[in-house]
Amino acid sequence: MPLPPHPDADERVTSRQPGDESAPVRRNVTRPTSDADIGRQERQEKWIARGRAGDGGVRTGAWAVGLAVLLAASVVTAVAIGPAGLSPVDVWSSVLAHLGIGEPTLSPLRDGIVWQLRMPRVLTAAAVGAGLALCGAVMQALTRNPLADPYLLGLSSGASVGAVIVIVLGAGLLLPFAAFAGALVALVATLALANAAGSLSPTRTVLAGLAVSAVFSAITSLVIFWSATGDSYREILNWLLGSLAGTDWTSVAIAGGAVIVIGVPLLTSASTLDAFAFGDTAAAALGVHVGRTRALLLTGTALLTGALVAVSGSIGFVGLVLPHAVRLIVGSRHRALLPLSALAGAIFLVWADTGARTLFDPRELPVGILTALIGGPVFATIMLRNRRLT
DSSP, X not given: OOOOOOXXXXXXXXXXXXXXXXXXXXXXXXXXXXXXHHHHHHHHHHHHHHHHTTTTHHHHHHHHHHHHHHHHHHHHHHHHOSXXXXXXXXXXXXXXXXXXXXXXXXXXXXXXXXIIXXXXXXXXXXXXXXXXXXXXXXXXXXXXXXXXXXXXXXXXXXXXXXXXXXXXXXXXXXXXXXXXXXXXXXHHHHHHHHHHTSSOOHHHHHHHHHXXXXXXXXXXXHHHHHHOOXXXXXXXXXXXXXXXXXXXXHHXXXXXXXXXXXXXHHHTTHHHHHHHTTOHHHHHHTTOOHHHHHHHHHHHHHHHHHHHHHHHOXXXXXXXXXXXXXXXXXXXXXXXXXXXXXXXXXXXXXXXXXXXXXXXXXXXXXXXXXXXXXXXHHHHHHHHHOGGGO
């Protein structure tokens, strides 16, 4: 006995003889081939539905509130930490005064340390950390690769080419724009190469990103070897290692604006990413236009990563480690994973950057070195606890 059409089957009219209105319509029906396929698809639909219905929503909400409070406390405390001897009360006083609430109580020098030096840097760290962790979670879902991070498409290498060129030319003011332009060029090259090799599948996307990254890394090394000397070499090294030194309110606007404009829409893709977790065939059966959706999400993730790299340089391990750490707590459903990864990434990078600028005072360590020193052992621990990664 033939199987009945599945409710999600794609039925299309293919032919009917002209004038024969009584003839049955011939349909091309995509249907499961066995009872096991029907059961598998029903389990997938129930899994997605539970995520949409807010299964575990109370627990997720509690984690979100807790992490948001911890982030706010971390920002205030991180601004206060340093040789100026500030307290959290001083930080709040300066912030409220600049918001027009209350009168200034700090001297101009101490107020400048809070508002002009430390607050922009800490807020930029929070925005960059949140964006990188969010992009890492999205990339891992789209490629179904636990080792994926925001730089998988060669974006970091492309941004490095743009940044290194303007630094060597002495046009440091154009560095964020050049880095973002380089990241966009790398994105276009990766997607074009993947499409030229066939459909935009996870494997082809990863391989195309590796190829583009290798080429742009070679160009960066060539420019440094041929042209970089003295101060420009030190500036290039700081940028390549990832550093938030010198960030200002413009950096906050770039990073924070990118997280709001691009990151918030990415948060709404949770159910789609849940569908991708079952593979392209299952995602298509659940109503996802696989090729178009993957291209759209990859582009959004790349644009967000490019904007973040433009102000911070290449800061590694945030987008790789934080999503895995959050999965150990709340599981793999992206409705919880995406926002909590963003909050955890913000907290992590705020404290990593605080350590980078204070642990070796008066010398400052590029924050990318510290994130790698922390992220490597943490990721190894996660691998040992969750052997499915290997």
